[in-house]
Amino acid sequence: MPDLTEAVVNLAKRRGFVFPSSEIYGGFRSTWDYGPLGVLLKRNVMEAWWRAMVQERDDIVGLDAAILMAPKVWEASGHLATFSDPLVDCRKCKERWRADQIGDTCPNCGSKDLTEARPFHLMFKTHVGPVEDEGATAYLRPETAQGIFVNFANVLQTSRKKPPFGIAQQGKSFRNEITPGNFIFRTREFEQMEMEFFVPPADGQKWFEYWCEERLRWYVDLGIPADKLRLRHHDPEELSHYSTGTADVEFAYPWGWGELEGVANRTDYDLTQHSKFSGERLEYYDQAANERYVPHVIEPAAGVGRSMMAFLLAAYDEDEVGGEKRVVLRLHKKLAPYKVAVLPLSKKDTLTPTAREVLGLVQKHFMADYDETQSIGRRYRRQDEAGTPFCVTVDFESIDDRAVTIRDRDTLAQERVPIDGLVEELRARLA
Numbered sequence: 001m002p003d004l005t006e007a008v009v010n011l012a013k014r015r016g017f018v019f020p021s022s023e024i025y026g027g028f029r030s031t032w033d034y035g036p037l038g039v040l041l042k043r044n045v046m047e048a049w050w051r052a053m054v055q056e057r058d059d060i061v062g063l064d065a066a067i068l069m070a071p072k073v074w075e076a077s078g079h080l081a082t083f084s085d086p087l088v089d090c091r092k093c094k095e096r097w098r099a100d101q102i103g104d105t106c107p108n109c110g111s112k113d114l115t116e117a118r119p120f121h122l123m124f125k126t127h128v129g130p131v132e133d134e135g136a137t138a139y140l141r142p143e144t145a146q147g148i149f150v151n152f153a154n155v156l157q158t159s160r161k162k163p164p165f166g167i168a169q170q171g172k173s174f175r176n177e178i179t180p181g182n183f184i185f186r187t188r189e190f191e192q193m194e195m196e197f198f199v200p201p202a203d204g205q206k207w208f209e210y211w212c213e214e215r216l217r218w219y220v221d222l223g224i225p226a227d228k229l230r231l232r233h234h235d236p237e238e239l240s241h242y243s244t245g246t247a248d249v250e251f252a253y254p255w256g257w258g259e260l261e262g263v264a265n266r267t268d269y270d271l272t273q274h275s276k277f278s279g280e281r282l283e284y285y286d287q288a289a290n291e292r293y294v295p296h297v298i299e300p301a302a303g304v305g306r307s308m309m310a311f312l313l314a315a316y317d318e319d320e321v322g323g324e325k326r327v328v329l330r331l332h333k334k335l336a337p338y339k340v341a342v343l344p345l346s347k348k349d350t351l352t353p354t355a356r357e358v359l360g361l362v363q364k365h366f367m368a369d370y371d372e373t374q375s376i377g378r379r380y381r382r383q384d385e386a387g388t389p390f391c392v393t394v395d396f397e398s399i400d401d402r403a404v405t406i407r408d409r410d411t412l413a414q415e416r417v418p419i420d421g422l423v424e425e426l427r428a429r430l431a
């Protein structure tokens with residue numbers, strides 16, 4: 001599909017997945033709001049991650065740290081000194097670019113008359129409290145990871161976990177990106193899903209490889225075709241100052257391969273730095289071996305917006321039903337915003353009580369939509385576009401035979417089932 005990005009962006013806006021932020025004021029600098037369908041998809045992505053990383057394991061626990069942290073954190077982590085991108089200005093058209101993304105030519109006007117690259121700091125700075133002096137400076141976190149490192153000792157003590165174990169966290173991060181873009185792929189405010197896995201130093205490489213495979217598999221399990229994913233290992237000169245190995249999980253976006261998630265071996269860098277700057281011991285005492293060590297850290301760090309974009313792109317499909325073009329989002333049922341739509345065949349009042357009764361039953365178990373406007377065909381299309389796996393149609397016979405019809409988004413097969421067994425039937429199909 002040549003204009004896949006455009007088709008997905010249009011669908012996302014038209015159907016209420018994503019709105020430009022502050023749209024009535026003309027929008028605001030590549031920030032986006034998630035609408036009724038988008039917030040459901042976003043939560044489902046985050047829930048699927050939490051399930052895989054925390055719920056279905058006994059070696060990872062969760063955390064929810066504050067966005068604002070002691071400024072010392074960013075000194076210790078190295079962000080204050082080094083968290084910048086190389087910025088160049090085009091002298092001809094005055095556009096600004098990230099030097100590492102454009103080479104020696106301005107993508108806007110083609111001029112080669114660019115300034116020397118200079119570092120542009122990516123952290124948002126603000127003030128805490130009523131006085132705007134240096135002592136009140138604070139930063140919006142550019143990654144959630146540091147909240148995990150500074151809580152390492154707290155979690156170790158209270159959870160009684162021991163290496164290898166992980167701490168997982170989801171939350172907002174902020175970077176003053178020079179060139180945000182590609183819809184929700186790169187924004188200045190974004191949501192991350194990060195996990196720091198603490199291991200004995202000798203096991204770092206083994207766990208790095210484990211998490212590369214594990215994270216790649218997560219996307220495949222949620223419906224992204226394996227041939228649209230790859231693991232790209234960084235060259236030595238590309239590595240961050242703290243890392244001995246990094247691999248990106250990349251997705252074949254319509255504009256080329258792009259990072260979905262980075263898996264990094266951060267060694268003992270962060271714990272050692274925070275230990276130095278805070279004066280607290282951040283290590284693990286292995287009683288059995290009578291040995292103290294600073295664990296090494298493997299970090300899979302994913303972005304919610306980027307994966308939503310990938311899930312939408314991979315799910316978008318067009319086909320023909322009854323001689324009519326249909327747009328369908330073949331989202332994995334775990335990710336689909338609505339699992340079920342309850343549709344009374346017509347808007348006639350006689351159907352309403354039964355249809356409402358069915359909605360009430362279903363709603364307790366699954367996120368459900370209810371739609372009684374327009375023709376049934378139009379309503380099926382609307383649900384197909386939203387990725388709803390199953391429609392449940394209530395017709396005039398339903399009142400007497402207490403049965404409804406389930407329609408499958410992908411096979412289009414329709415099957416009549418008793419209202420009594422409907423929840424169980426849907427549960428089995430959604431499992």
Ligand code: ATP
Binds near residue numbers: 187190262305
């Ligand atoms: P890039 O090279 O694309 O700027 P990065 O290597 O700086 O990304 P990391 O620091 O590894 O990104 O962040 C981990 C994850 O957080 C990324 O894989 C991505 O999913 C997400 N992420 C980072 N920056 C942004 C952003 N500006 N907008 C949306 N998601 C982001």
